[in-house]
Amino acid sequence: MTYCVGMILKEGLIFASDSRTNAGVDHVATFRKMNVFSVPGERQIVLLNAGNLATTQSVVSLLKSRLQHAAQHLHSVGNMYEAAELVGQTIREVLARDANDSTLGQGVDYSCSFLVGGQIRGEPPRLFQLYPQGNFIEATPDTPYLQVGEAKYGKPILDRVIRDDTPLAQAIKCTLISFDSTIRSNLSVGLPLDLLWQLRDDFRFPPRHRVTEDDPYFLQLRQGWGEGLRSVFGQLPDALWFHEGDAAPD
Amino acid sequence: MTYCVGMILKEGLIFASDSRTNAGVDHVATFRKMNVFSVPGERQIVLLNAGNLATTQSVVSLLKSRLQHAAQHLHSVGNMYEAAELVGQTIREVLARDANDSTLGQGVDYSCSFLVGGQIRGEPPRLFQLYPQGNFIEATPDTPYLQVGEAKYGKPILDRVIRDDTPLAQAIKCTLISFDSTIRSNLSVGLPLDLLWQLRDDFRFPPRHRVTEDDPYFLQLRQGWGEGLRSVFGQLPDALWFHEGDAAPD
Numbered sequence: 001m002t003y004c005v006g007m008i009l010k011e012g013l014i015f016a017s018d019s020r021t022n023a024g025v026d027h028v029a030t031f032r033k034m035n036v037f038s039v040p041g042e043r044q045i046v047l048l049n050a051g052n053l054a055t056t057q058s059v060v061s062l063l064k065s066r067l068q069h070a071a072q073h074l075h076s077v078g079n080m081y082e083a084a085e086l087v088g089q090t091i092r093e094v095l096a097r098d099a100n101d102s103t104l105g106q107g108v109d110y111s112c113s114f115l116v117g118g119q120i121r122g123e124p125p126r127l128f129q130l131y132p133q134g135n136f137i138e139a140t141p142d143t144p145y146l147q148v149g150e151a152k153y154g155k156p157i158l159d160r161v162i163r164d165d166t167p168l169a170q171a172i173k174c175t176l177i178s179f180d181s182t183i184r185s186n187l188s189v190g191l192p193l194d195l196l197w198q199l200r201d202d203f204r205f206p207p208r209h210r211v212t213e214d215d216p217y218f219l220q221l222r223q224g225w226g227e228g229l230r231s232v233f234g235q236l237p238d239a240l241w242f243h244e245g246d247a248a249p250d
Numbered sequence: 251m252t253y254c255v256g257m258i259l260k261e262g263l264i265f266a267s268d269s270r271t272n273a274g275v276d277h278v279a280t281f282r283k284m285n286v287f288s289v290p291g292e293r294q295i296v297l298l299n300a301g302n303l304a305t306t307q308s309v310v311s312l313l314k315s316r317l318q319h320a321a322q323h324l325h326s327v328g329n330m331y332e333a334a335e336l337v338g339q340t341i342r343e344v345l346a347r348d349a350n351d352s353t354l355g356q357g358v359d360y361s362c363s364f365l366v367g368g369q370i371r372g373e374p375p376r377l378f379q380l381y382p383q384g385n386f387i388e389a390t391p392d393t394p395y396l397q398v399g400e401a402k403y404g405k406p407i408l409d410r411v412i413r414d415d416t417p418l419a420q421a422i423k424c425t426l427i428s429f430d431s432t433i434r435s436n437l438s439v440g441l442p443l444d445l446l447w448q449l450r451d452d453f454r455f456p457p458r459h460r461v462t463e464d465d466p467y468f469l470q471l472r473q474g475w476g477e478g479l480r481s482v483f484g485q486l487p488d489a490l491w492f493h494e495g496d497a498a499p500d
Contacts, residue, residue: 152402152403152435155403156403156406156431156434157483159434160480168492169492170483172489172492173483173487173488177483184409185402185405197492216490217487217489220486224482224485224486225482228478228485228486229407229479229482231482232474232475232478232479232481232482233407233420233423233475235474235478236471236474236475236478237470238419238422238423239419239422239426239459239467240467242447242459
């Protein structure tokens with residue numbers, strides 16, 4: 001499994017992904033699920049991927065190799081919508097090649113999902129989520145974050161905190177807590193995490209941080225959040241209507 | 251969708267279910283998903299159900315009607331394991347009747363899940379989760395709670411708080427917070443909630459509480475938890491390695 005989050009905020013974009021892949025519980029490995037297509041000064045495009053590793057690696061490999069000589073590629077598309085369209089086409093191309101043999105493919109899920117976000121000079125930052133079918137939706141100020149992979153465990157904290165105008169520093173903190181909740185509840189999501197933030201209208205290669213097992217900040221958050229939750233929980237009153245000895249009328 | 255939780259703790263059992271059902275977003279209704287089979291002084295058996303409403307209603311109707319004249323029923327089984335077995339058989343019976351016509355049934359998911367718990371005099375309380383196939387697992391002190399339906403949003407708080415020796419009053423509080431997180435993140439889980447607790451070796455009809463939209467305790471928890479989370483979040487520091495103006499080396 002996988003967990004990836006992308007956010008589009010007033011200040012800029014955030015991307016985060018875990019790095020665990022597994023084909024069964026006895027075949028667990030670490031793969032980076034974040035790829036950056038960068039033309040400094042002109043465009044920064046970030047891809048996060050979830051789903052079948054053979055499919056997502058092929059999609060990314062094709063997108064990279066075509067930077068050299070294809071008619072259209074991620075360094076040439078005119079805007080982020082076309083970038084999302086191109087990734088969607090590439091997903092369909094790989095699935096058409098790999099997933100159409102019904103005799104070989106029984107029981108294998110070849111599908112994948114992508115988050116594609118970034119900024120190309122001339123338009124504001126944009127963020128898209130690509131479905132396994134290759135079509136896509138775009139994040140808006142009302143729904144400023146998108147998730148792919150194991151999204152549910154980490155969603156409640158995002159729902160409570162993330163708004164369009166949440167400062168980047170707070171949104172990064174919230175993202176890490178969302179990953180902590182997911183990692184605790186689903187073994188197939190694991191450290192290290194890759195985290196990247198991209199300021200609006202900043203076309204330098206975006207800063208990244210890899211969160212490993214012994215990252216002091218992540219450990220501090222994890223402990224502080226756990227203790228804080230238990231403390232809030234402990235301060236809330238017990239149910240007014242709960243009495244140990246009660247029984248309902250027969 | 252549905253969310254149901256059952257817990258088996260040192261002090262006793264807790265059962266909770268939401269009441270929203272939907273067949274598409276334009277056909278939403280309220281149905282109780284909790285049923286009690288009670289012989290005061292001798293046994294208290296609680297069923298929570300998730301999944302296809304036609305299937306679960308049929309299973310419960312058959313289990314109830316058979317109390318009168320069947321050879322084996324929930325008021326006659328000798329222990330909770332046999333109770334779980336009987337519910338599993340009844341699931342298979344309903345599916346064999348309703349779900350085997352491949353021409354009519356295309357695209358319809360007839361499956362369901364149940365939590366079956368309680369106590370029959372002569373053995374300690376027990377709690378089972380029945381899969382759509384009718385087989386089942388039993389909760390243990392290591393894993394004292396089981397969920398069916400939309401389980402993921404509300405699982406992180408249970409994982410953090412619930413232990414075998416958590417007092418019932420705290421476990422009820424935690425259960426309601428788990429439902430609050432789920433209701434916030436998934437529209438298809440909704441109030442009112444049905445909550446029931448059953449003290450170990452107490453064979454009176456167990457006390458129940460229905461949590462409605464204007465339940466003062468639920469409102470207080472919801473508000474206190476939300477404010478508490480935001481306060482803990484606000485007190486945690488920003489990332490040591492995050493600086494607004496950063497850019498990675500090209």
